[in-house]
Amino acid sequence: KRSIYEVNVYQSELTLKGSFSSEELKKSRIDMEQLQFDRAAICLNLTDMRGISEQISITLGDSVYIFEPGMDNRGIDNTGVHAIANLSELKQNKKLPYEIKIKLKGSQSLNFIPLGKTTRVDLKANWNTPSFTGNYLPNNRNITEKEFSAQWQVLNLNRNYSQVMVDYNNSNIKDIENSSFGVNFKIPVEQYQQSMRSAKYAILIILLTFGVIFFTEIMNKTRIHALQYLLVGLALCLFYSLLLSFSEHIGFNPAYLLSSALTIALVGGYMFGITKKKKPSLIMSGLLGILYIYIFVLIQLETFALLAGSLGLFIILAIVMYFSKKIDWFNE
Incomplete structure (x- = not known):
């Protein structure tokens, strides 16, 4: 609040889970020997760094890596955090599971970009007037007088960019940005x-x-x-x-x-x-x-x-x- 005016803000606890695999790299005929798996950069793009409430870390198998500020000219956008991790296990055709927990503050909306081969998002909040926006609507949603829950599933076939990009340009970045989806926390008829x-x-x-x-x-x-x-x-x-x-x-x-x-x-x-x-x-x-x-x-x-x-x-x-x-x- 400021004086008589109000702005809609929220606090969120997000858990990101998935796995890294070298399967798509091999399909794209990437020379695995030229890749420095022990110095791989894991990039997490965030539109507003001020929303980070606690230190962010990623659990990769038995290892834990701490994210550093900035992208160092890596990733899709220049805003976010990155971590240098050892992904050498991917050379052995193994899947490397990961988990990231984030406490994020924001205002008005929460949106995601489907970069995974299969992206699943499960949201739940104590807000009864959500407005689902973006390129994809939820597969399932339930809205009550006190809260809502929604689930999305986006396949790599649903978007206009490939799973592996070597030399991405402005057109690729625009396609990625346009594929976002999420929810606006609307104030009902103020x-x-x-x-x-x-x-x-x-x-x-x-x-x-x-x-x-x-x-x-x-x-x-x-x-x-x-x-x-x-x-x-x-x-x-x-x-x-x-x-x-x-x-x-x-x-x-x-x-x-x-x-x-x-x-x-x-x-x-x-x-x-x-x-x-x-x-x-x-x-x-x-x-x-x-x-x-x-x-x-x-x-x-x-x-x-x-x-x-x-x-x-x-x-x-x-x-x-x-x-x-x-x-x-x-x-x-």
Whole structure:
């Protein structure tokens, strides 16, 4: 947090497991004698080094190697860490298993690049609004009210670069970078988005309120000046300024309740002062209350927002048409 603003950050504990093999090197006809297996560089690319919480090491068989900062012009990118390890066992056609444990901090998203012949990723987090992004969607996912879990499996056939690269260029690097996948930790409809969505219904609320004032003027034979219409409209517009300013401090839902209550009290009290009658002011207050509840429900909905909005507008139009037919428009 900084002042009233928040940024979404996370802490992760990652375990990377796999095995190194010389099989793909031999398929690519690499001269094994020219390779310095005892001085092999194991590179781990990270987009932000500040996220590293603890020292990173790699367990290779019975040996443990500590990573050093930087890439020393090795690897796909210049950002990350590397370790010099002895992989001489690969000359004997053996598979050398490895394990890396990383405690990594980050913000907004966590992404992976599938460099393994078969890349499997299993993620679990106490976050209920994940957005899966990148070139590959998870094979399986489970999202509950408190957490989510997701599993990916990416084969070497699913990507546009080979398992072994001797002289890689910018085109190869671009293909590798474009093959990333992962998850964004989305904040579900934060207060600025909700305030913007509620403002989109401003014209509807203002027009309906003016309509009720107009019907009140006709049916009760009360003269209401154009300036008074303007003042009511300004009060309705001020609702959105109150909503935004309150929501930055107390959250959207309490801010919506407080702003709507203040606006309803102001407009209802003003109507009572104009007409000197309780019934028109109560009708106005009740209408605004229903409208604000209706808009609040629409804001909370996602899948059925359009359907609920269309049905609500149909009902509102039917009510307006019903009351309009009771008015003698030509004074006959």
